[in-house]
Amino acid sequence: MSEQIREQVSAFLDGELPSSETELLLKRLTRDGELRESFGRFALIGEALRGSKHALLTKGFASRVNLAIDGEPVTAAGTLVATHAARWWRPLSGVALVAGVAAVAIVAMQQRSMTVPGAPAPGAAGPATVASTTVPAGAVSADAKLVSNHEAISYTVPATSIETPAGPPTGRLTNYMFAHSKYSYGLGQRGVLADLLIDDDEPAGAVREPAKQVPVRVAP
Amino acid sequence: MIRSLRHRARAGWLVPCAMVGAILTGAPALAAADDPRIWLEKMNQALATRNYDGTFFHVSGGRVETMRIVHRVRAGRVMERLQSLDGSGREFVRNNDELTCYLPDQHTVLVEPRQDRGPFLGSLPQFGADTNEYYRLEALPDARVLGRTAHVIAVNPKDQFRFGYRLWLDEKTAMPLKTQLCDSRGEILEQILFARLDMPENIADSELAPAVKTDGMRWVRQGPAHEEPATGLSGFRASELPPGFKLTVEGAQTIGGATAPASHLVYSDGLATVSVFVEAPPAPDAAGADAHPAAPTEAPMQGLARVGSGYAFSTVVQGHQVTAVGEVPALTVEFIAHSVKGGADPGRADPARH
Numbered sequence: 001m002s003e004q005i006r007e008q009v010s011a012f013l014d015g016e017l018p019s020s021e022t023e024l025l026l027k028r029l030t031r032d033g034e035l036r037e038s039f040g041r042f043a044l045i046g047e048a049l050r051g052s053k054h055a056l057l058t059k060g061f062a063s064r065v066n067l068a069i070d071g072e073p074v075t076a077a078g079t080l081v082a083t084h085a086a087r088w089w090r091p092l093s094g095v096a097l098v099a100g101v102a103a104v105a106i107v108a109m110q111q112r113s114m115t116v117p118g119a120p121a122p123g124a125a126g127p128a129t130v131a132s133t134t135v136p137a138g139a140v141s142a143d144a145k146l147v148s149n150h151e152a153i154s155y156t157v158p159a160t161s162i163e164t165p166a167g168p169p170t171g172r173l174t175n176y177m178f179a180h181s182k183y184s185y186g187l188g189q190r191g192v193l194a195d196l197l198i199d200d201d202e203p204a205g206a207v208r209e210p211a212k213q214v215p216v217r218v219a220p
Numbered sequence: 221m222i223r224s225l226r227h228r229a230r231a232g233w234l235v236p237c238a239m240v241g242a243i244l245t246g247a248p249a250l251a252a253a254d255d256p257r258i259w260l261e262k263m264n265q266a267l268a269t270r271n272y273d274g275t276f277f278h279v280s281g282g283r284v285e286t287m288r289i290v291h292r293v294r295a296g297r298v299m300e301r302l303q304s305l306d307g308s309g310r311e312f313v314r315n316n317d318e319l320t321c322y323l324p325d326q327h328t329v330l331v332e333p334r335q336d337r338g339p340f341l342g343s344l345p346q347f348g349a350d351t352n353e354y355y356r357l358e359a360l361p362d363a364r365v366l367g368r369t370a371h372v373i374a375v376n377p378k379d380q381f382r383f384g385y386r387l388w389l390d391e392k393t394a395m396p397l398k399t400q401l402c403d404s405r406g407e408i409l410e411q412i413l414f415a416r417l418d419m420p421e422n423i424a425d426s427e428l429a430p431a432v433k434t435d436g437m438r439w440v441r442q443g444p445a446h447e448e449p450a451t452g453l454s455g456f457r458a459s460e461l462p463p464g465f466k467l468t469v470e471g472a473q474t475i476g477g478a479t480a481p482a483s484h485l486v487y488s489d490g491l492a493t494v495s496v497f498v499e500a501p502p503a504p505d506a507a508g509a510d511a512h513p514a515a516p517t518e519a520p521m522q523g524l525a526r527v528g529s530g531y532a533f534s535t536v537v538q539g540h541q542v543t544a545v546g547e548v549p550a551l552t553v554e555f556i557a558h559s560v561k562g563g564a565d566p567g568r569a570d571p572a573r574h
Contacts, residue, residue: 012413012415013413014364015363015364015365015366015367015368015370016364016367017367018367019366019367019416022366022415022416023415023416025415026275026286026415026416029277029284029286029306030286030305030306031306033306036283036284036285036286036306037283037284039277039279039284040279040283040284043277043279043284043411043413172475172521173525173527173532173545175475176475176495176497176527176532176543176545177527177528177530177532177545179473179475179484179495179497180486180493180495180545180546183468183469183486183488183493183495184493184546184547
């Protein structure tokens with residue numbers, strides 16, 4: 001990514017890129033898959049560096065994933081060796097950078113099918129009472145527990161995942177999500193529809209007929 | 221004259237009083253103007269009633285897709301078009317209550333009636349007492365997006381069972397120029413960033429016509445449904461639910477690729493929704509996985525999968541395939557799927573103990 005484009009991306013994410021340049025950036029992004037990938041990483045890095053109050057600050061975690069950010073090296077102290085002085089990088093502290101690195105690594109781990117080794121058998125989860133806001137112990141995967149012993153990684157994005165042939169296949173999941181989308185509220189529905197618009201790399205014919213709906217009754 | 225002076229004097233006294241009064245009464249008004257609820261209502265109104273044509277980036281799971289949204293309201297009829305510009309070439313077009321999905325990569329066009337009238341871009345339900353119990357609305361400092369001033373609103377989940385949102389709403393139009401889906405720790409799972417957003421008076425029909433050439437594509441049209449609800453599955457329910465979730469819809473659907481209808485249960489906390497599909501086991505007289513009514517060629521599924529910005533979790537309950545999906549954390553779909561139990565009493569309500 002050239003310095004000029006990096007500056008444009010940075011300015012856009014700061015909300016300050018003139019509309020004429022935004023159009024040009026948009027055209028570039030539409031054509032260039034690699035640039036889109038970089039843009040996605042930058043969008044998350046920039047967000048974390050703008051002051052996400054929930055950023056992860058685990059140094060060890062950052063060290064393991066520093067290559068995720070466009071090849072930029074991270075020192076042992078977690079400080080970026082900035083070879084390019086993009087707008088939002090200038091005022092950064094090392095801590096903020098680590099937060100950004102962690103955020104990038106997390107999203108890089110998301111697109112996997114996962115099993116939940118050690119997950120409880122049906123009925124054995126011992127779900128919390130409805131009034132409780134604590135996480136039911138049995139419903140948290142062993143992997144998530146293991147990871148959380150070492151790093152403060154959100155359970156919602158387990159860092160360790162094992163692919164399984166018995167996991168829900170993508171085509172079937174697409175059908176479930178499509179059937180679900182009509183009952184999904186608001187912004188959630190937007191997310192579902194946007195996900196369905198994205199090419200999921202399925203072989204042709206994997207999308208089957210739409211779900212047949214029968215009249216439903218609204219629970220009292 | 222005296223009367224006039226007195227009047228003037230009184231008027232002169234009243235002016236500062238009126239100013240003070242205006243300030244005093246205006247303070248709550250100003251506070252109300254910044255109320256996140258009011259801004260969310262403005263956003264919903266704008267999304268549903270305005271014409272708009274925009275291009276945005278959808279950033280999720282490290283992937284970026286460029287999409288275009290066109291929304292037109294004319295004489296009470298809503299037409300929308302959501303188009304992938306750089307990926308699959310897929311398009312969704314909604315004409316009032318019919319949704320057409322153009323899937324050129326699958327050589328398929330799906331046509332389906334949709335009862336939901338919510339805009340593609342998505343609105344948020346009104347925040348009432350129930351919703352407030354599980355989400356906290358917060359007004360954050362204004363920010364700049366697309367060179368415009370934006371009010372920033374956070375919808376923060378109060379526990380780990382649901383996701384939250386951050387919205388950057390255009391100060392002038394209340395349109396969401398940027399939105400983020402976040403988990404309970406504030407980590408971003410999905411972002412929508414507008415690169416261009418126009419709000420024209422009129423939108424031509426051509427802007428709502430799909431770019432996909434449908435020659436030779438397979439059209440699958442879903443007509444009015446007359447199927448009976450799934451038999452033998454009506455007793456299946458979630459026996460325990462995460463706080464705030466309740467059964468809101470119960471029905472039956474034949475999921476694409478399946479040969480028999482599945483029970484479809486929808487649980488919601490007013491903002492997040494989770495669908496649970498319960499599918500019957502293979503018929504006793506049919507040997508092998510080929511007879512599985514849910515998916516003739518697939519074995520029962522077990523495990524967790526990421527689906528876009530949400531999760532799916534599958535398990536087997538009393539020989540039945542149970543799958544929970546939704547735009548919620550993995551924990552929530554696992555929790556609900558694991559708590560599903562069969563039962564002979566189809567009328568029993570889900571527990572909502574407090």
